[in-house]
Amino acid sequence: MNILILGSGGREHALAWKLSQSIKVSRIFTGPGNAGTSYLGTNLQLDPEDFNAVKKAVLENNIKMVIVGPEAPLVAGIHDFFLSDNALKNVPVIGPDKSAARLEGSKDFAKAFLTKHEIPTAPYKSFDRSTIKEVPDFLKSFASPYVIKADGLAAGKGVLIFENLDDAEKEVTAMLDGKFGKAGHKVVIEQFLKGIELSVFIVTDGNSYKLLPEAKDYKRVGVGDTGLNTGGMGAVSPVPFANRGFIEKVKQRIIDPTIKGLSEEGINYKGFIFFGLMNVSGDPYVIEYNARLGDPESEVTIPRIKSDLFELMEGVAEGNLSERILEIDERYVTTVMVTSGGYPGHYEKGKEISGLERTKDCVVFHSGTKMSDDKVVTAGGRVLAVSAWGRTMSEALHGSYGNAGLLSFDNMYYRTDIGFDLQEKC
Numbered sequence: 001m002n003i004l005i006l007g008s009g010g011r012e013h014a015l016a017w018k019l020s021q022s023i024k025v026s027r028i029f030t031g032p033g034n035a036g037t038s039y040l041g042t043n044l045q046l047d048p049e050d051f052n053a054v055k056k057a058v059l060e061n062n063i064k065m066v067i068v069g070p071e072a073p074l075v076a077g078i079h080d081f082f083l084s085d086n087a088l089k090n091v092p093v094i095g096p097d098k099s100a101a102r103l104e105g106s107k108d109f110a111k112a113f114l115t116k117h118e119i120p121t122a123p124y125k126s127f128d129r130s131t132i133k134e135v136p137d138f139l140k141s142f143a144s145p146y147v148i149k150a151d152g153l154a155a156g157k158g159v160l161i162f163e164n165l166d167d168a169e170k171e172v173t174a175m176l177d178g179k180f181g182k183a184g185h186k187v188v189i190e191q192f193l194k195g196i197e198l199s200v201f202i203v204t205d206g207n208s209y210k211l212l213p214e215a216k217d218y219k220r221v222g223v224g225d226t227g228l229n230t231g232g233m234g235a236v237s238p239v240p241f242a243n244r245g246f247i248e249k250v251k252q253r254i255i256d257p258t259i260k261g262l263s264e265e266g267i268n269y270k271g272f273i274f275f276g277l278m279n280v281s282g283d284p285y286v287i288e289y290n291a292r293l294g295d296p297e298s299e300v301t302i303p304r305i306k307s308d309l310f311e312l313m314e315g316v317a318e319g320n321l322s323e324r325i326l327e328i329d330e331r332y333v334t335t336v337m338v339t340s341g342g343y344p345g346h347y348e349k350g351k352e353i354s355g356l357e358r359t360k361d362c363v364v365f366h367s368g369t370k371m372s373d374d375k376v377v378t379a380g381g382r383v384l385a386v387s388a389w390g391r392t393m394s395e396a397l398h399g400s401y402g403n404a405g406l407l408s409f410d411n412m413y414y415r416t417d418i419g420f421d422l423q424e425k426c
């Protein structure tokens with residue numbers, strides 16, 4: 001079967017890498033993909049949010065399944081577009097429809113869903129221009145810090161945390177005044193949760209689900225979790241504190257009621273759900289839902305899947321996921337994100353990357369690269385994710401860092417302490 005993966009980052013390269021190992025997959029297309037995905041199949045120069053371009057690519061290349069990497073096409077309704085088109089309606093889309101993708105596309109929807117289905121999350125209230133006068137009193141009902149979230153998609157920049165009440169109030173006003181355009185026309189204010197974060201993933205066909213490996217990512221740019229937030233500077237899986245007892249709580253208190261809640265609301269969710277969780281003294285709370293896999297989490301979770309990932313994709317498409325097998329590798333996988341110096345601020349692109357052929361006992365997933373003549377050059381802030389396996393976290397990190405050190409391009413940067421907060425016990 002020919003498949004199309006939509007997106008262009010490390011997550012999509014990891015999906016293409018894993019799916020290329022399936023005997024059931026004939027050709028892999030990635031739209032638009034990157035230099036890494038071009039080695040595994042064919043890159044198609046298309047914008048995943050241009051549904052007519054996706055349609056043309058699907059029909060021209062006899063594609064029989066579409067797997068959606070990023071959230072934007074899902075929230076914009078790519079699944080619904082396929083279902084309502086006669087030529088596409090039999091091509092399954094792995095990723096939720098527009099209504100189901102509101103779990104990520106609207107923080108207000110997600111919080112109302114969590115509250116209604118009694119799933120642990122921080123207390124909150126939503127505001128719009130008509131209720132702006134109530135904001136100061138609500139903020140005063142919490143102790144600082146104050147968590148302010150734009151309702152809609154804001155390219156990962158829509159969550160701000162303030163120590164000071166005046167700053168929090170000003171931010172709410174700025175958001176409601178259009179700082180994030182339509183995404184901020186509604187604002188969620190919620191209580192700050194103190195704990196340690198982790199990412200939990202499932203894939204579901206709407207009835208049953210499979211639990212994928214969990215991961216922890218490192219969002220800050222600087223060593224010791226300092227500096228600006230990024231898309232993620234590295235990740236590890238498994239997460240030592242997510243032991244059997246903790247994961248059991250996650251299943252009972254969070255995943256099961258989410259699946260039940262979706263079904264009760266008549267929402268048919270087909271695809272991945274990413275639970276952004278906070279472990280507060282051993283109890284899991286939902287910080288956010290995402291309608292997709294994480295990045296760089298995919299670069300550690302996908303390499304831990306031993307069985308055929310396509311089996312799960314087919315199970316989602318056919319609605320028989322419970323009959324499919326998922327085997328997980330017990331070993332650790334770590335990834336170190338190699339970035340362009342200056343990221344997440346200003347950085348330069350087009351730098352030639354050397355050393356890729358020298359790496360070994362690891363897999364280098366491309367995040368922001370492209371081919372220029374026959375050379376691989378940088379094309380983004382996050383450039384390469386170096387993933388390695390190990391019996392211990394230290395062993396895996398040794399593989400990631402040993403290989404990251406073999407790579408080079410102008411102004412290359414990576415964090416040198418991925419896993420620093422988890423490593424003692426493993």
Ligand code: AMP
Pocket residue numbers: 122147149159190191192193194197276287288
């Ligand atoms: P979100 O986009 O909702 O995941 O928020 C981005 C980041 O803000 C999260 O990964 C957390 O680090 C932080 N965050 C969001 N909500 C809270 C909260 N209620 N308490 C503490 N930190 C939070």
Ligand code: GLY
Pocket residue numbers: 217231232290293294295296297
């Ligand atoms: N690494 C976090 C995300 O994919 O949203």
